[in-house]
Amino acid sequence: MISKLLIANRGEIACRIIRTAREMGIATVAVYSDADAKALHVRSADEAVHIGPSPAAESYLVGEKIIAAAKQTGAEAIHPGYGFLSENAGFAQAVIDAGLIWVGPKPSSIEAMGLKDAAKKLMREAGVPVTPGYDGDDQSPERLKQEADAIGYPVLIKAVAGGGGKGMRKVDAPEDFLSSLESCKREAKASFSNDEVLLEKWITSPRHIEVQVFGDSHGNVVHLFERDCSLQRRHQKVIEEAPAPGMGEDTREQLCAAAVRAAKAVGYEGAGTIEFIADASEGLRADRIFFMEMNTRLQVEHPVTEEITKVDLVEWQLRVASGEPIPLKQEELSINGHAIEARLYAEDPAKGFLPSTGRLDHLHLDTDLPTPFAMFRYIENGGFEGLEFGAEAPAPLRIETGVEQGSEVSPYYDPMIAKLVVSAIDRVAAVKRLAEVCGKVEVWPIRTNAAFLSRLLQEEPFLAGEVTTAFIGEVGDNLAQPLSLPDDDAAMALGLLQREAEPDQGSLGPQGFRLNAARRNSATIFVDGIARDVVLPDTNFPSWAHSKTITDNLVRDTGDLILFAAGSPHRVTLRSPADSGAQAHDGAIIAPMPGKVIAVDVAEGDSVTAGQRLMVLEAMKMEHALTAPFDGTVTELSAETGGQVQVEAVLAVVEPVSHE
Template structure:
């Protein structure tokens, strides 16, 4: 076994590997970029080495600097985690040449499976079922379009060297093919350094089911059951579970054996995942499966496999890389219970799941949860950030993975739902409310899942907060009163309670909110009456009481756990005061942000951007689809912005004429930066 391992990654996977190494008595070395100097994975390791600037291309993708750090620290092996260099055959070969063990498959296996088109040809030779499509070497645009027409629309364009939903586009007709191909190629080149693509028939009623495989250097190869990863947005997974609900045992075994055949066909060693697309009938029952790709690394969703099998896959990786055989045989692999994982991202679900950035002002995760292993209440958390850390535009915006185990799928679902209700994150926008609603979706609860479920049900999943506006206002006012009490001193002139010698006048409070402008009136106690609050829509003030427990986060952020009574209703809520005027309210998996308006600001108003297009996040301009003078319709594509390794097409906020372009291809822009202007016009001109 190794005595020191360098972890060539960041975030939760680096923390996960460090935790397993600590249990095995192995010292660890972290590498980090300048943006990650104070990160959790640096603190989790015994040593740390800075390898470059914040951009991944100048740090985590620099294999030469990583290997130099291994030499300088005496590390015998490199664990690549997932992402970055984890599937880079060239880096694996460089490790071997430097005398450092790469904890992963041989370079030849990675190269064979790393290019989707080549892997398809290998799988066809091995007898593994394939989706009908074009997997050829020629990348001529006219040929690719002709192949798409031969296959028949709708088709899926996929980056040959891709993964994680990057470089992937659905195309439903020939007219949309050229732009989709260009966009797919740009994203593939940016993410993988290779713009080659393949084209496949878009499978109807698909489920995304993958098989975990593991092989050693002694000729043994196992499959460790399957994971259902059908809950996806923009071809990226958000909820994964094991085992797959409703999968017939015969089909499960057939897929497992096909996955082992795929691994053996390339001489695989270590942890890998063979991904299949499963075609279902109109009732959702799985019928046929097709090979999609093999991920030659550990997967983000590996915890659900660990929880149902009781195995530590990272420990297995370390032992196999050290030359040890797999500790059990195929007939000893057991499936116990059910596990579901939710990926918590910093993103705007209501804005097309665009990534969000900013400092984690509040990061409250479920109590009694365990990191890297399941707790007594069946909850596990894998995270690589802490409260106060920043989510930056340089890396994937995942905050944490929340995993629940149960004896049944329903128990696991309810446990995860409850854990999400206890997850309160303030600062960047997150998908916690969306995940909570997805777990409650009737189709998901019944196990009737497929990759189109989120798109079909997005109206309900992305609806405004279901918190009652009256209770949201009461929570914000309760936090305001508690903050004011905390500021009071023995000096009466510094009190914020509006003291007078007579009866206190009613106090008007107004908020801008997801429901629009909200007006409240707070009536102070008088003549033995309790505090009263009149909320929006109420015909009269109701008795109002609030008991609070303050949880100061830092000098700029306060949080309160409140028990509110408004009339006959009693509710427990949490409020995070992001500043003196802004309150983020949490309750039962739902949340809302209220901004208090001063007395001289008038009614709250909505977005007045009109015909201005601003950047929804920091990023790089990689394509312009219009020029000054072009006439556009609302929603027409204007430009493409690359951020967090993904390409985002921004549409016109209103119809009109593009009056001014304020950016050029290659420009780096900050969140909120103005990109172009559109003015309403009846002039004739070019149309985008």
């Protein structure tokens, strides 16, 4: 067995691996960049090695530094987690060549499944159903157009080296094909240095179904059933669950058998995922589910599989990498209950899901979990009991995180705060509980997608298990709009603020109302900068303001109150934003997120037109253009190229053109 392990990753997955390694008696080594010097994964490991500046390209993506750190600390093995170098066959081979153990599949397996066209050919030969399409060597526009016409529209163009939604174009009509092809190839070349594409029939009611597989060096391969990851935003998974709703036993058996054949076709070792796309127009049927790609690593959503199978996949990875056989045989694996996971991100849905970075001054996640990791076992006629990894009692919520209150959410990496995983006896109970958990998330001043997740989980099509990968795109804008603060919470805030305004009098200040008055009274407060008339209950304040709500759902920020309701924070104050100077006028160009100014296109005194780009911010690998709100003149400019800015900083001011 491995005695010392280096984790070539960061954040929640590094913490997750460290936890299992500790349970197994394996010493751990963390690596970190400048931005992660005080990160939770660094403090959780037995040792930590600094590997470079904050940008991943100068630290977490530099294989030579990671291997050197392993040598320096005497680590025997390297676990790549997911992302970064986890599916880099060259890095895997370099680890092996350095005399270290690679906790992952053989480099040849990574290479075999790395290109979508080669993988499809291999799967076809192995008897795995693939989406109808074209993956031939002739890449001429004429041949590709001919094949697209034969497949029938709509058709999907996909970069063979693509991923994360890049290098993909849906084409609805023949006359649009060549222009879409050119655009797709250009993006693929820029993103992956490879502009080759393949064509697939567009699936009209697509569901994303994937199967967890596991192999060892003794020729054994098993599956751990399927997951449904259909709730996606811009091809990025948002909510995942296991098992897939509506999956019949016959279909499951055929699908999982195909996944095992796929893994065996590449001599797979370790944890992997076979991803399928299902045409769900007539429900989940084996003859309408097609191979899409293989992820040759542990998946972000692996906890839901662990919860329904009572298996620690990281432990299996470490045992198999040490040369042991898979701990369980296929017939010893079964589905127990239902598990569902939501990805809590530092992003602002109301602003187009822009990343939100900075310090987590307040972080509270509703949980009765005694430890960060609890598994479940279903007892006949007795419900669930804890299958423990340090826990003393079962818990319905599992939290996977790499941050805590006081941590910094960096602009350099993925903005995930936590994975919230709920297990229950059935899907209805699991979904209901997760919606409640998301609605009780409290994070400030960072913005999150908690309210969006909670509302998404309560949508009727999702509750019925009928959503496709297009669902969030169809309804997401509506669910992203902020909800107003409930009347009871607004009244509570008013009572607190005005009690503090004149604590000796119990007064509501200028209005003259006293908290212990037995009559209805009203006053004006400002909620998120908007004036709101609030009526207080006709009762004594202490009797209707619940102490738990006051202490748990409320934080202070420069004298104002921050209340949380349904996953959203609300700033409440007695002062007008105009009086407090908290709100810039309409011509102020405000930074929507902390980040780096990578381009400034104007100078003070320049005339600009409505919609004209003024500057560009970069944060979390994302560019955001700031534009002029109307025709006018740039009268102030505080931003400069290369400068770092904080959220809500005034970067420029545009004075409107006078029409007098």
